[in-house]
Amino acid sequence: MKVGVMQPYFFPYIGYFQLVTAVKVFVCLDDVAWVQRGFVNRNRVLVKGKAKWLTVPMVGKSQNKKIGEVKVVRDDKWKRKMLKTVEQAYARAPFGSVAVDLLNIVVESEQTTIAKLAWKSVEVVAEYLELETKLVASSVGLAERGLKGQERILSICKRLETAEYVNAIGGQKLYSKKEFAKRGIKLWFVKSGKIEYTQGQDEFVAKMSILDVLAWNSKGKVKKMVDNYKLI
Numbered sequence: 001m002k003v004g005v006m007q008p009y010f011f012p013y014i015g016y017f018q019l020v021t022a023v024k025v026f027v028c029l030d031d032v033a034w035v036q037r038g039f040v041n042r043n044r045v046l047v048k049g050k051a052k053w054l055t056v057p058m059v060g061k062s063q064n065k066k067i068g069e070v071k072v073v074r075d076d077k078w079k080r081k082m083l084k085t086v087e088q089a090y091a092r093a094p095f096g097s098v099a100v101d102l103l104n105i106v107v108e109s110e111q112t113t114i115a116k117l118a119w120k121s122v123e124v125v126a127e128y129l130e131l132e133t134k135l136v137a138s139s140v141g142l143a144e145r146g147l148k149g150q151e152r153i154l155s156i157c158k159r160l161e162t163a164e165y166v167n168a169i170g171g172q173k174l175y176s177k178k179e180f181a182k183r184g185i186k187l188w189f190v191k192s193g194k195i196e197y198t199q200g201q202d203e204f205v206a207k208m209s210i211l212d213v214l215a216w217n218s219k220g221k222v223k224k225m226v227d228n229y230k231l232i
Contacts, residue, residue, distance in 0.1 A: 002188070003162040005029050005138070005153055007067065008118035009039040010056060011103070011125070011209045014222075015168065018229040019190050020126060020133050022166050027156055028122070030068040030115040031139040034061055041114045043209035047089045049201045051208065054082050058114055068115040068139055079107040090215035092200060099215040102128060115139075125210055129223055150175050157185050166190060166231065193228035197221070 004023035008030055009016060020026045034040070042055040057073040086103050090096030102124050111117040123135060136142070143155045153175070157165050166188045167175055180187040196204045197216055213222055 001025065001160075001162050002164040002166050003027065003157060003160050004166045005156055006168065007032065007038070007040060008115050008122060009043065010041055010054070010114075010118045011043050011106075011121045011211050012039060013043070013207045014195060014210055014213050014225055015190070015192050015207075015229075016122070017125065017129065017131070017210060017226050018192055019166060019168055020122070020135075021131050021226050022188075022190055022229065022231065023133060025134045025136060025160060025162070027142060027160075028115070028119045028135065028137045030119065030137050031066050031143075032152075034063055034065050034067050034070050036063065040067055040118050043211075044207075045086060045089050045209050045212050046199060046205060047085065049203070049205075051205060052085065052089070054085065054209065054211075056082075056114060056117060061114075066115075068113055070114045071112060072114055072117055074112075082107060086211060090211075093215035095218060096215045098128075098219075099211040102214065103211060125214070128214075129219065129226060131226075150179065154180070154183055154185070158183070164188065188231040190229050191232050193230070195225050195228060197225075 002023040003025045004019045005027040008028045041058055042053050044051040044053055057078050059071040059073055061070050083104060087100050090099055105124050106121045109120050111120055142159050143152050147155050164186045169189050169191055172189055177187045199216055
């Protein structure tokens with residue numbers, strides 16, 4: 001059984017879903033410290049050809065708090081503004097209504113923390129794409145307390161009794177195949193194939209939110225893009 005672990009990101013880029021589909025169990029790392037300038041509460045969409053941030057406002061965010069403890073602002077103003085931005089951004093996209101509908105499901109889901117809201121965005125996209133991966137949260141007690149980095153991941157692997165762990169390609173600088181092998185675990189990294197698609201303009205802008213991918217492509221084409229990777 002292959003296992004993957006990642007912090008919950010708000011409508012993450014397509015590479016995130018390649019990691020999700022590469023494993024049998026995907027763990028939402030929601031009990032780690034909040035990090036500034038990340039993708040937990042924001043992501044980018046294209047507005048008139050330029051990248052624009054969609055940002056979920058929060059209350060009392062602090063690096064001394066865990067992601068699961070940071071609250072989302074409870075009002076409808078930011079929700080209406082975000083939905084309007086996406087509606088206008090993808091008004092001419094062939095599947096723009098899909099992106100808008102999925103965003104609406106998430107922002108209207110009444111999640112109280114940014115971890116739950118971001119995780120909800122992963123869940124609704126995974127469901128739309130019919131991914132069969134089991135999604136679970138680390139806060140249910142999957143890792144021993146006090147562990148960080150590689151040791152925390154190894155603890156989760158031990159709890160899930162997995163012999164294979166899959167990580168995003170950026171983890172090559174953080175995790176050692178040799179150390180994982182000492183624990184009897186095979187370490188893999190997801191290497192994405194080339195992914196480009198029409199965005200209603202000449203120049204392709206990579207690593208946009210999955211909302212951008214969903215707006216410009218059919219479900220079948222998006223699923224093929226999600227499968228366009230290899231494990232190394």
